[in-house]
Amino acid sequence: MMDYSYFPGCSLESAHSSYNDSVKKVFKHLDSNLHELEDWNCCGATAYMSVKEIVGFAISARNLAIAEKQKWDLIAPCSSCYTILAKTHRYMKELPELKERVNECLKEGGLSYNLKVKVRHPLDVLINDIGLEKIKEKTKVRLDGLKIANYYGCQIVRPEKGFDDREEPMTMDNLFSAVGATNVYYPMKVKCCGGMLMTTYEDVALKLSKEIIECAVNNGANCIVTTCPLCQMNLEAYQDEINKAYSTNYNMPILFFTQVLGLAFGFSDSELGIDKNLTAGIKINGALIHQ
Amino acid sequence: MKIVNIKVPGKLSWKEQDLRVSFLRQLEAVPNSEKIKSCIQCGTCTGSCPVSYAMDISPREVIALFRAGDMESLLHSKTIWVCASCYACQTRCPALIKVTDIIYALKRLAMEKNIYPPNFPVYSLSQSFVKIMNSYGRLHEARLLVFYFVKTNPFKLFSFMPLGLRMAKKKRIAYMPSKIKDIKNFQKIIKKAEQFDMPRTVGEVQYLKGAVGYGAVDKKTELESKK
Numbered sequence: 336m337m338d339y340s341y342f343p344g345c346s347l348e349s350a351h352s353s354y355n356d357s358v359k360k361v362f363k364h365l366d367s368n369l370h371e372l373e374d375w376n377c378c379g380a381t382a383y384m385s386v387k388e389i390v391g392f393a394i395s396a397r398n399l400a401i402a403e404k405q406k407w408d409l410i411a412p413c414s415s416c417y418t419i420l421a422k423t424h425r426y427m428k429e430l431p432e433l434k435e436r437v438n439e440c441l442k443e444g445g446l447s448y449n450l451k452v453k454v455r456h457p458l459d460v461l462i463n464d465i466g467l468e469k470i471k472e473k474t475k476v477r478l479d480g481l482k483i484a485n486y487y488g489c490q491i492v493r494p495e496k497g498f499d500d501r502e503e504p505m506t507m508d509n510l511f512s513a514v515g516a517t518n519v520y521y522p523m524k525v526k527c528c529g530g531m532l533m534t535t536y537e538d539v540a541l542k543l544s545k546e547i548i549e550c551a552v553n554n555g556a557n558c559i560v561t562t563c564p565l566c567q568m569n570l571e572a573y574q575d576e577i578n579k580a581y582s583t584n585y586n587m588p589i590l591f592f593t594q595v596l597g598l599a600f601g602f603s604d605s606e607l608g609i610d611k612n613l614t615a616g617i618k619i620n621g622a623l624i625h626q
Numbered sequence: 627m628k629i630v631n632i633k634v635p636g637k638l639s640w641k642e643q644d645l646r647v648s649f650l651r652q653l654e655a656v657p658n659s660e661k662i663k664s665c666i667q668c669g670t671c672t673g674s675c676p677v678s679y680a681m682d683i684s685p686r687e688v689i690a691l692f693r694a695g696d697m698e699s700l701l702h703s704k705t706i707w708v709c710a711s712c713y714a715c716q717t718r719c720p721a722l723i724k725v726t727d728i729i730y731a732l733k734r735l736a737m738e739k740n741i742y743p744p745n746f747p748v749y750s751l752s753q754s755f756v757k758i759m760n761s762y763g764r765l766h767e768a769r770l771l772v773f774y775f776v777k778t779n780p781f782k783l784f785s786f787m788p789l790g791l792r793m794a795k796k797k798r799i800a801y802m803p804s805k806i807k808d809i810k811n812f813q814k815i816i817k818k819a820e821q822f823d824m825p826r827t828v829g830e831v832q833y834l835k836g837a838v839g840y841g842a843v844d845k846k847t848e849l850e851s852k853k
Contacts, residue, residue: 345765349800350793374807376763381711382755384730386737388655393819394759397812429657440819444811493713494726501717527676527712534774535747536708539680543710572789611796 337464339455340405341369342398342420344413344564345377351413351564353608357593358412358457360607364473364600365465369410373401378416381531392433393440395423399454400446408453410460412593414490414563421454425495456491458562458592459498462506467513475601477515481619483595484521484556485511486547486570488563492525501525507560507592514599519554523547528566533573538580544569545577548585558588558617560595567591571613586615637838638695645697648738652731656724664721665689671715671725681705685715685725688732695838701741706732707748750777760816763806768799 339362347355362369375398384391398420402409411417427434428450438447461470485507492501499506502525508518528547529540548570551559561567571589578585590609597607598619604610638646653659671685672678678685683703691700700706706729715725736742742749754773758766775783793799806812 345804346767348764348804349767350798352798376806376812377759377765379759380755380765382752383759386734386752386756387820388652388730388734389822390816390819392655393815394812397815426655426657430655433655436822437819440815440822443814443818444808446811446815489712489714494716494724525714527710527714529677530710530712531751532677532708532710534751534771536680539677539708540710543676572793575789611798613792613796 337367338407339367339369339460340372340402340407340409342372342375342378342402342409342411342416344411344416346413346564351567351591353594353611354412354564354567354591357591357597357602357607360602361461361593361596361600362457364597364602365461365469367460367465370405370407372398372405372409375401378411378419380415380419384419389436389440391419392423392426392437395419396427396437396441396448397444397446399424399452400441400448402452403448408455408460410455410457412457412562414456414488415565417454417456418490418493421495421497424450424452424454456498456562458491458506458510461510461596463498467509470510470596471513474514474599476599476619478511478595478599478619479515481516481595481617482519482555482557483511483516484519484551484554484559485524485592486521486551486559486561486566487524488561488566489525489527489530491562507562510592510596511560514596516595516599519551519556521550521554521556523550528569530565530569533569537576540569541573541577541580544573545581545583548574548577548587549583551587552585556587558590558595560590560592562592574614588612588614588617590617635695635838642695642697645701645735645739646695649692649697649731649735652735653728656727656731658722659724659727661721661723662689662692662728665693665723666721668720670718670720671723674714674718676712676714677708677710680708685729688729689723689725692728697735700732701736701739705729706736707742707746709733747778750774753777758803760813761809762803763809763812764804766800766803768801769803 343355359369376394379391379395411420427437441447487504492499492504511518526547527543529543532540559570567589574585594607594609667686667690669686675685681704683705688700688705709729711726713726719725737749751774754770758769
């Protein structure tokens with residue numbers, strides 16, 4: 336039985352509640368406890384870091400300070416939250432002056448952060464703490480025949496070397512071959528989807544997202560599996576726009592990795608929030624999941 | 627009269643010196659930022675960048691222009707706003723330069739110096755984000771998009787409606803923002819942190835006196851002298 340602090344993040348509270356639900360289901364199935372971080376605030380994302388740096392670090396460190404009190408490793412499923420929280424920890428460690436400044440700010444709120452928290456991504460925990468053996472043991476429905484394009488995105492593998500390779504990460508590939516799925520050749524696995532550019536420079540983001548879907552289609556994938564709410568949003572909700580802009584006809588399901596893993600653990604599509612997806616369903620063992 | 631950007635090396639203009647000092651200050655919060663000096667202009671950053679095709683100054687040129695003493699061109703570039711912060715450049719740089727963090731620093735500097743077009747998309751998005759964060763402690767996506775489109779292009783809100791409806795049907799939109807309990811202390815932390823983010827001016831640092839580069843001619847003085 337393992338315990339972790341859990342930082343859902345803003346987007347998992349609304350548009351991507353399916354990610355939230357599926358992470359919780361998967362971890363519970365693997366006998367791990369997620370304790371939601373007490374009164375967490377938004378990590379600040381890239382938007383805050385690029386406007387006011389110290390404020391960005393300070394609000395992100397507030398979460399770390401609270402996690403420090405809870406004493407467990409902090410799990411953040413959203414790629415942006417993960418990278419910002421990890422960056423805050425790392426930069427505070429590397430720059431004692433920054434740590435001092437940030438702690439001066441935290442003191443105003445009756446908190447302090449002493450670099451004792453380990454920020455983890457659920458993928459890292461699944462592979463390195465829980466292990467593939469246990470995941471295999473707990474698998475109820477082998478995903479034979481499901482062809483997956485594993486899309487890692489930018490922020491869980493970069494900028495610093497973390498739990499996986501920065502150019503050719505394999506954790507998600509290993510995870511899904513353990514439960515019987517096939518991983519297609521997918522050289523776009525760490526390419527950028529455009530992120531927030533979808534709202535500011537839409538044409539640029541549409542091009543990047545299109546290339547990611549196109550590559551999956553060309554390599555015969557049944558679905559793209561991702562770890563990031565923003566990637567999921569760009570690839571899924573803007574597929575119609577992409578089809579319009581490039582005269583294509585894509586209808587590629589975009590799923591969170593915990594949703595697919597949940598299917599292997601025998602949860603239903605509605606338990607995992609797959610019915611909330613906007614694109615087509617996927618077939619597992621000949622049966623269509625959702626729609 | 628048309629303002630011409632004259633690029634002749636010489637003693638740095640007052641404006642350029644000011645920008646340089648502010649930029650170096652922005653870099654203070656980036657570990658190992660002095661690596662910017664060891665750029666070998668190999669272009670790996672530009673080659674790795676998925677959006678360099680949409681930039682007016684490539685990531686390689688960003689470093690080159692900084693070293694050549696022309697901050698002003700950098701701050702007026704589209705580049706700093708197009709960066710999607712995917713960190714591909716930073717990951718691959720053989721000289722270990724934190725290119726993405728440097729572009730962040732330029733973004734912050736441009737905002738600090740008010741160098742951007744009015745209702746500029748990236749700036750408006752960040753500002754709307756900050757406004758919501760400061761009052762709730764958490765982000766409310768629906769509100770962010772409404773604020774943002776109202777500021778930049780209200781018509782876009784209509785074209786966004788079909789997607790909004792599809793999302794609503796699937797119960798993927800939260801109508802009410804969620805607010806943190808300890809908002810009072812949260813705001814105190816922000817207030818304190820904002821003191822560290824105050825704009826800086828030239829004069830605080832003397833070591834740039836007599837520095838030379840391509841940002842040599844003050845546009846304003848140049849205009850006046852031609853009058």
